[in-house]
Amino acid sequence: MNDALPINPALASRGELTRERILDAAEQIFANKDFSAARLEDVAQAVGIKRASIVYYFSNKQELYDAVEGRLFAAMVEATEQRLNADAPALQQVLTVLDTWLDFMVKRPTAPRLILRDSANTYPNASASVRISGVALSTWESVIRAGQEKGELVDVEPMYLLHLLGAPAIYFAATSQLLGENRNFDPAEPEHLQAFRSMLHRSARAVLQP
């Protein structure tokens, strides 16, 4: 005889739903406040549950933060892989990665701001810093290296190229409302997004072609 209660599928999926709602609220709060100022209480209040209910899903703030980041990078990499065509010319593949990241970050402005906060941090050891973001770096690196091996892309450090071409997309998506009254613009407006994208492509072609 088994004492365990049968799993109630409705409850299981309700649990998953609550977990997602906690992650949604936490993503906003971690993007808006620095890590030290963000409180589990605020997340609970935004979801409309008790703090103790969050702890049932995530045992502490760091664990919740890591889950937010993990979900974010997984979504970004998944969107990239859906659009990537491994048979396309290497330059085209890199432009696809950049376009996907740009679109992703403009549509989800919490993403570039969380990445900016992460980028300012220090970490106790070299592997800790990429524990979560590493999937995105690996995607970038493998597309660049494949193009380099075929002789289609310039033979320089993939990480230089990431700084040169990835950082602009982060800054465009995150900071276009921080430039001051007469300079601010909405990066999601098609006119701005298209104009910026074409400049980013211009830069990418110039730096990537051997």
Add this chain to the structure above:
Amino acid sequence: MNDALPINPALASRGELTRERILDAAEQIFANKDFSAARLEDVAQAVGIKRASIVYYFSNKQELYDAVEGRLFAAMVEATEQRLNADAPALQQVLTVLDTWLDFMVKRPTAPRLILRDSANTYPNASASVRISGVALSTWESVIRAGQEKGELVDVEPMYLLHLLGAPAIYFAATSQLLGENRNFDPAEPEHLQAFRSMLHRSARAVLQP
């Protein structure tokens, strides 16, 4: 008869020295920790004075932070103006600005990390965000606009160009130790700095020329 004590020049300069030492320590601490976690006590301890002595110079943490940022941007803009030659071709002037910023941030790694933290913030109103960093944006804007008026530079938003060309320098200087064990490098090493700089120039020429 005047009751005020005569100013003792030795004491005045000792006061200025202490003020600078507080700013030096605070710059490190604000770069290493998020604003909420940084404590005046830590700054005092690093300088070897009492917390109350800091409050004599800066009445609270926000005021100290603003002074750190103000000093940083003033130094960056001063370095830029020293190297700028208003008679040079516009493209050359932009490359000079970029080189100065890149060298400044690589030599003073607290700078790009403070800028990253700032860039992730939200502000209560549009002018608050550029209250301090505005001097750097204005320098950039005036060099770009002057070149555009002479027809030497592409006619696009100066802020797009800032995202495209300024953000890479920030990321190169701040995050090259956050890429993971097999990717990390020292951005101050001449080999890396020179290779990155030449790629940045390549991008700048491609996006700036009409």
